[in-house]
Amino acid sequence: VTPSPLVAALRDAAGEPHVLVDADVRAPYEIDWTRRWSGSAAAVVRPRTAGEVSAVLRACAEHGAAVIPQGGNTGLVGASVPRSQEPRPQVVLSAARMTTIGEIDRATLQMRAEAGVTLGALQAAARSAGLDAAVDFAARDSATVGGIAACDAGGIRAVRHGTARMRVAGLEAVMADGSVVCRMSGLLKDNAGYDLPALLVGSEGTLGVITSVLWQLVPRRDARALALVPVGSVSDAVALLVAVRQHLPSLDACELMTDEGLALVLEHIGTTSPVRRAAAYVLVECAARADPLEALAAALDAAGVTDAAIADDTAGRERLWQLRERHTEAIGAAGIPHKLDVGVPLDRLAAFCDAVQAALTDGARPILFGHLGDGNLHVNVLGHDAAEESIDELVLRLAAQHGGTISAEHGVGVAKARWLHLSRTREEIAVMRAIKSALDPECVLNPGALLQPRT
Amino acid sequence: VTPSPLVAALRDAAGEPHVLVDADVRAPYEIDWTRRWSGSAAAVVRPRTAGEVSAVLRACAEHGAAVIPQGGNTGLVGASVPRSQEPRPQVVLSAARMTTIGEIDRATLQMRAEAGVTLGALQAAARSAGLDAAVDFAARDSATVGGIAACDAGGIRAVRHGTARMRVAGLEAVMADGSVVCRMSGLLKDNAGYDLPALLVGSEGTLGVITSVLWQLVPRRDARALALVPVGSVSDAVALLVAVRQHLPSLDACELMTDEGLALVLEHIGTTSPVRRAAAYVLVECAARADPLEALAAALDAAGVTDAAIADDTAGRERLWQLRERHTEAIGAAGIPHKLDVGVPLDRLAAFCDAVQAALTDGARPILFGHLGDGNLHVNVLGHDAAEESIDELVLRLAAQHGGTISAEHGVGVAKARWLHLSRTREEIAVMRAIKSALDPECVLNPGALLQPRT
Numbered sequence: 001v002t003p004s005p006l007v008a009a010l011r012d013a014a015g016e017p018h019v020l021v022d023a024d025v026r027a028p029y030e031i032d033w034t035r036r037w038s039g040s041a042a043a044v045v046r047p048r049t050a051g052e053v054s055a056v057l058r059a060c061a062e063h064g065a066a067v068i069p070q071g072g073n074t075g076l077v078g079a080s081v082p083r084s085q086e087p088r089p090q091v092v093l094s095a096a097r098m099t100t101i102g103e104i105d106r107a108t109l110q111m112r113a114e115a116g117v118t119l120g121a122l123q124a125a126a127r128s129a130g131l132d133a134a135v136d137f138a139a140r141d142s143a144t145v146g147g148i149a150a151c152d153a154g155g156i157r158a159v160r161h162g163t164a165r166m167r168v169a170g171l172e173a174v175m176a177d178g179s180v181v182c183r184m185s186g187l188l189k190d191n192a193g194y195d196l197p198a199l200l201v202g203s204e205g206t207l208g209v210i211t212s213v214l215w216q217l218v219p220r221r222d223a224r225a226l227a228l229v230p231v232g233s234v235s236d237a238v239a240l241l242v243a244v245r246q247h248l249p250s251l252d253a254c255e256l257m258t259d260e261g262l263a264l265v266l267e268h269i270g271t272t273s274p275v276r277r278a279a280a281y282v283l284v285e286c287a288a289r290a291d292p293l294e295a296l297a298a299a300l301d302a303a304g305v306t307d308a309a310i311a312d313d314t315a316g317r318e319r320l321w322q323l324r325e326r327h328t329e330a331i332g333a334a335g336i337p338h339k340l341d342v343g344v345p346l347d348r349l350a351a352f353c354d355a356v357q358a359a360l361t362d363g364a365r366p367i368l369f370g371h372l373g374d375g376n377l378h379v380n381v382l383g384h385d386a387a388e389e390s391i392d393e394l395v396l397r398l399a400a401q402h403g404g405t406i407s408a409e410h411g412v413g414v415a416k417a418r419w420l421h422l423s424r425t426r427e428e429i430a431v432m433r434a435i436k437s438a439l440d441p442e443c444v445l446n447p448g449a450l451l452q453p454r455t
Numbered sequence: 456v457t458p459s460p461l462v463a464a465l466r467d468a469a470g471e472p473h474v475l476v477d478a479d480v481r482a483p484y485e486i487d488w489t490r491r492w493s494g495s496a497a498a499v500v501r502p503r504t505a506g507e508v509s510a511v512l513r514a515c516a517e518h519g520a521a522v523i524p525q526g527g528n529t530g531l532v533g534a535s536v537p538r539s540q541e542p543r544p545q546v547v548l549s550a551a552r553m554t555t556i557g558e559i560d561r562a563t564l565q566m567r568a569e570a571g572v573t574l575g576a577l578q579a580a581a582r583s584a585g586l587d588a589a590v591d592f593a594a595r596d597s598a599t600v601g602g603i604a605a606c607d608a609g610g611i612r613a614v615r616h617g618t619a620r621m622r623v624a625g626l627e628a629v630m631a632d633g634s635v636v637c638r639m640s641g642l643l644k645d646n647a648g649y650d651l652p653a654l655l656v657g658s659e660g661t662l663g664v665i666t667s668v669l670w671q672l673v674p675r676r677d678a679r680a681l682a683l684v685p686v687g688s689v690s691d692a693v694a695l696l697v698a699v700r701q702h703l704p705s706l707d708a709c710e711l712m713t714d715e716g717l718a719l720v721l722e723h724i725g726t727t728s729p730v731r732r733a734a735a736y737v738l739v740e741c742a743a744r745a746d747p748l749e750a751l752a753a754a755l756d757a758a759g760v761t762d763a764a765i766a767d768d769t770a771g772r773e774r775l776w777q778l779r780e781r782h783t784e785a786i787g788a789a790g791i792p793h794k795l796d797v798g799v800p801l802d803r804l805a806a807f808c809d810a811v812q813a814a815l816t817d818g819a820r821p822i823l824f825g826h827l828g829d830g831n832l833h834v835n836v837l838g839h840d841a842a843e844e845s846i847d848e849l850v851l852r853l854a855a856q857h858g859g860t861i862s863a864e865h866g867v868g869v870a871k872a873r874w875l876h877l878s879r880t881r882e883e884i885a886v887m888r889a890i891k892s893a894l895d896p897e898c899v900l901n902p903g904a905l906l907q908p909r910t
Contacts, residue, residue, distance in 0.1 A: 107697045107801045152646045163644055165653075166621075179882035187798045188829045189618055189863040191607045191657045192871075192878040193905060194887045198620075198653035202646045219701065242562045246674065343642045346562045374643045408644040416647075423647040427634035431894065432649045438893035439886065450648060 006063040006089060010045045013055035018097065020044040029092045032081045033074050033139075034339075037414060039082030041068070042089035046097045050172055050180055050211040056093060057209065057444070058178040065089045066447050069205035071147025072118060074139040076339065077413025079204055079449040080147070086447055093209060095146045101125050109217040110169050110186045115146025115210050122215060131217040134161040138325065146210040152202035154409030156253045159373025160287075161218065163409065164201065170214030171197035175207070176440035184214050199435070204411050205446040207439050221250070225293040225312040226285045228320045229305050230278035234258070234368075235350035237282045241372055242346070243303040244284060248295060252287035254373035255324050256280060258353075261331070261367045265323050268330035274309040274320065282372060283324055285317075327369050327380075337367070337380040338391050342399035343408035344375050352402040353377075359394055366395075376408040396422055417452045461518040461544055465500045468510035473552065475499040484547045487536045488529050488594075489794075492869060494537030496523070497544035501552045505627055505635055505666040511548060512664065512899070513633040520544045521902050524660035526602025527573060529594040531794060532868025534659055534904040535602070541902055548664060550601045556580050564672040565624050565641045570601025570665050577670060586672040589616040593780065601665040607657035609864030611708045614828025615742075616673065618864065619656065625669030626652035630662070631895035639669050654890070659866050660901040662894050676705070680748040680767040681740045683775045684760050685733035689713070689823075690805035692737045696827050697801070698758040699739060703750060707742035709828035710779050711735060713808075716786070716822045720778050723785035729764040729775065737827060738779055740772075782824050782835075792822070792835040793846050797854035798863035799830050807857040808832075814849055821850075831863040851877055872907045 003011065003021070010019045020026055021043050031038040042065060047053045060067050066088045070080045082090040095116035102112030109131060113122055119133070119140040126133040135148065137155030147153075149171065154163045161167075170184040173196075181196050200208050231237045234256070241254050258280050266273060275281070284300070286292035293312040300308055311317045331337050344352045349372075356366050356379060363383045370377040379395050392415075396406040400422040406412070412420055420429060429451070436443070436451055447453060458466065458476070465474045475481055476498050486493040497520060502508045515522050521543045525535045537545040550571035557567030564586060568577055574588070574595040581588040590603065592610030602608075604626065609618045616622075625639040628651075636651050655663050686692045689711070696709050713735050721728060730736070739755070741747035748767040755763055766772045786792050799807045804827075811821050811834060818838045825832040834850050847870075851861040855877040861867070867875055875884060884906070891898070891906055902908060 105802075107693070152650070154644045154646075158643060163646075165650075175882075175886060179885065180880075181883050181886060182880070183883075185798075185800055185858055185860065187800065187831075187860055187863070188613060189609045189798050189826070189831045190860040190878075191609075191618075191864060191866055192860045192862040193657075193867060193875055193883070194654060194662075194890060195607070195620075195657045196883060196886060198656070199649060199890075201653070202648075202650050207649075219704070238562070249674070343644050345640055345642065347560075371644070376642075376644045403640055405640065405642055405645040405647045407647040408642070409646060411646050412648060420648055423645075425635075425637070427630075428636050428638075428648070428651060430634065431630060431636060431651060434893040435649060435654075435890060438889040 006065055007043050009059035009063055010043055010056060010091065013059045014045050014047040014052045018046040029070060029073065029094060030081055032078055034076055037078030037081050039084045039086065039090065041082045041092045044092040044094055046094045048097050050174055053093065053174045053209055053211055054178040054180055057174055057176060060091050061177065061442065061444055065091050067445055068092045069209045069446060070094045071115065071144035072139065072142035074143045075147065075151065075413060076410045077415040079411060079413035079446060083414065083448050095144055098211060104129050104131065104217065105186065108186050111215050111217055112184065112212060113145045113215050114212050115144060117145045119143050119148060126217050130220055132220045133215065134218045135164055135167055145213050145215065149201050149210050149213050150203065150205050151411040154371065154374065154376060156255065156371060158371065159254050160252050167216050168197060168201055168213055169216040171200060171210060172212040173200050173208035173210045176444045181208065184212070186214050204413060204450045206436060206450050207445065221287040221289055223289060223291045224285060224287045224317060225291065225296045225310065226283065226317045226320050227296055227300055227308040227310045228275055228323070229282045229284065229300065229308040230275045231280050231282055233279050233350060234353045237280050237372060238346050238349055240282050240303055244299040247299040247302060248286055250286040250288040250292045250295060251284070253283065253285040255283040255370070256372035257324055257369045261327050261369045262323060264330040264334055264367065265326050268333055269322070269326060276307055283320065324369065331367055331380050331382065335382040337382050340379040340392060340395045341408050341410035342377055342379060342396065342404055342406060344377065344399055344402050344404035346375050348402040349375055352398060352404065355398045356395060359398060364391060374408065393419065412450045414448050417448065417450055461520055462498050464514035464518055465498055465511060465546065468514045469500050469502040469507045473501040484525060484528065484549060485536055487533055489531055492533030492536050494539045494541065494545065496537045496547045499547040499549055501549045503552045505629055508548065508629045508664055508666055509633040509635055512629055512631060515546050516632065516897065516899055520546050522899050523547045523901060524664045525549045526570065526599035527594065527597035529598045530602065530606065530868060531865045532870040534866060534868035534901060538869065538903050550599055553666060559584050559586065559672065560641065563641050566670050566672055567639065567667060568600045568670050569667050570599060572600045574598050574603060581672050585675055587675045588670065589673045590619060590622055600668050600670065604656050604665050604668050605658065605660050606866040609826065609829065609831060611710065611826060613826065614709050615707050622671050623652060623656055623668055624671040626655060626665060627667040628655050628663035628665045631899045636663065639667070641669050659868060659905045661891060661905050662900065676742040676744055678744060678746045679740060679742045679772060680746065680751045680765065681738065681772045681775050682751055682755055682763040682765045683730055683778070684737045684739060684755065684763040685730045686735050686737055688734050688805065689808045692735050692827055693801050693804055695737050695758055699754040702754040702757060703741055705741040705743040705747045705750060706739070708738065708740040710738040710825070711827035712779055712824045716782050716824045717778060719785040719789055719822065720781050723788055724777070724781060731762055738775065779824065786822055786835050786837065790837040792837050795834040795847060795850045796863050796865040797832055797834060797851065797859055797861060799832065799854055799857045799859035801830050803857040804830055807853060807859065810853045810857070811850060814853060819846060829863065848874065867905045869903050872903065872905055
């Protein structure tokens with residue numbers, strides 16, 4: 001079979017073995033983790049270097065193809081797989097072969113990682129050098145550095161270390177026209193010109209394809225202590241966070257669960273609660289060089305907490321953490337949830353939770369949990385009495401009405417592009433569109449993600 | 456006298472008393488702090504609100520005027536005053552009346568400050584609430600929040616707290632067409648769309664006029680200890696930084712001086728050195744809740760330092776700090792220096808210093824000092840045997856050749872726009888120009904700053 005001119009050009013760009021065209025080989029690249037989003041690719045190309053990525057993007061531009069950048073394909077908003085409605089041929093640009101991790105610079109604690117390095121590999125490299133990658137979330141063994149930066153991913157430890165943006169000490173990316181942007185000197189202070197890396201972080205592959213990141217590591221703090229605290233309400237949970245935070249510089253995670261979610265998890269794993277049942281629960285974890293147990297206990301004591309379960313040994317911490325970490329699994333066993341990722345300022349978080357509970361009456365059952373320290377809640381809705389889109393829109397509207405965002409850490413993607421106006425003004429979206437048009441006039445990169453196609 | 460149509464429109468936008476047209480009233484807004492840059496303004500306008508700024512920008516666009524945004528007019532690169540070569544009428548847009556500081560949110564430690572709030576006022580507001588603004592530099596009583604964010608200013612404490620970018624938890628700005636961009640919810644996680652604040656920070660007033668910042672404060676750590684350490688070379692200074700940093704999480708500042716600079720200061724203030732004379736000196740300051748003296752002493756001991764001067768009382772610290780802080784004054788007393796602000800990666804910093812010393816032979820005398828922790832050096836050159844521009848270019852080229860940046864914390868401005876290509880590739884500058892053209896097609900905002908006018 002003679003390859004199409006597009007496939008021939010991709011083979012020239014990345015080498016024949018790295019252009020996948022057989023349907024069964026392409027298949028895993030064409031459907032996302034949620035199984036909600038899929039589309040057909042003319043080819044999947046797996047370049048090795050930024051230079052090859054540049055050649056791939058030039059080939060796609062020349063042959064009128066759209067490019068779908070893909071890291072670990074763990075995104076939850078449909079932006080990592082081909083669009084079902086795109087009229088042009090689509091090429092999945094996979095980072096799977098860009099997996100080199102560089103040496104650690106001991107003076108700056110920075111480490112170069114190519115886009116396809118998984119978070120787990122990054123964490124392992126940091127750990128083996130006595131350091132810490134400072135970002136963590138459940139998809140760690142599949143999610144890759146490029147996707148993490150492109151989405152400004154967050155996770156459990158952002159309350160201390162910030163989101164992925166804070167880890168990006170340098171970045172290399174290829175723009176739609178194949179030109180390469182590279183700022184990898186690692187200088188903390190470098191204000192020579194617009195901070196293009198800062199714009200690319202969080203742009204979800206719509207402005208450029210990230211090929212390498214200079215990752216800012218932090219010193220390791222291995223001594224950990226964890227408390228599970230029952231509280232009377234989400235409002236009490238927020239008050240507890242505010243009270244302990246100021247006394248705990250070692251605060252490393254602060255997570256929220258409600259009793260609905262805990263009940264599902266307890267039933268799912270067949271155990272009983274280690275603390276009295278209450279409306280909500282807060283997990284407070286500290287990490288320090290020396291055991292932070294005493295500081296944690298003192299902070300809880302000062303906040304009037306008398307009935308927490310506390311652990312500073314690994315087994316005890318894991319027993320408590322699984323009550324939070326197995327939410328997704330327990331919810332999945334109870335039904336097929338709608339999953340939404342929103343952020344709401346702390347002073348309105350309780351009101352938002354109440355509003356969600358009040359609004360979902362027709363058999364829909366919300367399970368709320370997430371990263372209390374960041375006001376970042378994962379709203380999972382079980383039950384099938386409402387059409388999916390109407391539930392999504394309802395929850396996102398409530399988040400916006402409470403001063404929050406429709407996307408905290410998952411990104412906008414294809415799933416939420418139509419609702420971007422809930423969090424951003426018409427004028428702000430016009431600025432975003434102007435930037436997109438200037439840098440990718442033919443909309444080659446990730447069409448339909450983040451910004452809706454113009455109609 | 457009938458006002459010009461431009462002045463009449465500005466009066467409509469901001470109110471007649473706030474449009475300054477008399478030459479003597481305009482004068483201080485028309486010349487910069489260095490006295491090196493000046494130009495004539497058709498008017499100086501001092502709006503009070505973002506809405507008024509928007510009206511001013513629309514008026515300027517309509518009447519074909521360029522806009523020069525001005526905060527405290529403490530910039531060192533000529534970007535805060537009218538251009539001498541600009542053919543259009545120029546309007547200085549001063550933030551002088553936008554001086555409101557909001558309440559501190561105790562849950563997030565964030566505080567809203569309008570663009571015209573001085574760093575000193577911001578620091579005082581933070582201090583009176585038991586908190587810390589986490590940025591400091593010498594121009595604190597004039598430099599304003601808007602300019603600090605627009606230039607991504609750095610200063611002495613960036614080694615611990617990062618540059619101004621890290622303080623910007625939210626931002627409001629007015630774009631060239633008068634549209635307002637506002638992201639002030641203060642959410643740590645909010646990846647709904649491109650991070651326009653991140654692009655505006657460091658854009659030097661060329662993409663938008665910053666009108667408010669939500670400033671991220673940090674807890675106060677009042678116990679301080681300071682050491683002045685003589686070292687044999689810049690190379691030894693870097694080694695000392697790397698050695699102490701890993702043992703001192705409380706490290707708050709790490710400054711470098713050379714013996715040439717110290718000699719000038721000692722002579723200028725008429726005192727003797729508190730430590731033995733050496734080729735270079737490092738100031739190491741720690742800040743913590745409890746007195747960090749012991750930790751500092753132990754870290755120095757572990758690094759093999761035996762002859763440091765150490766102080767943990769206010770008077771003693773001030774005596775040591777003045778040796779660094781009075782450099783500018785002492786150098787100014789010795790002549791009219793060329794001042795350059797560069798950043799070089801730590802592993803090449805010593806080689807860069809040697810190269811500067813070797814290159815400046817014809818009566819030019821370089822004094823190097825600055826923020827060792829960030830690789831950020833202020834190169835001051837005394838002596839008049841070389842033409843100013845050739846010295847500037849020589850030093851900037853050496854910084855670039857050593858993998859560094861031509862601007863660490865002062866910005867590019869008008870002064871260094873012609874040399875931006877030394878730090879950024881042609882392709883990167885093309886991306887910057889595309890963004891500028893998309894957001895400010897008539898180049899109304901700060902023309903000639905950061906990007907050279909197209910010829």
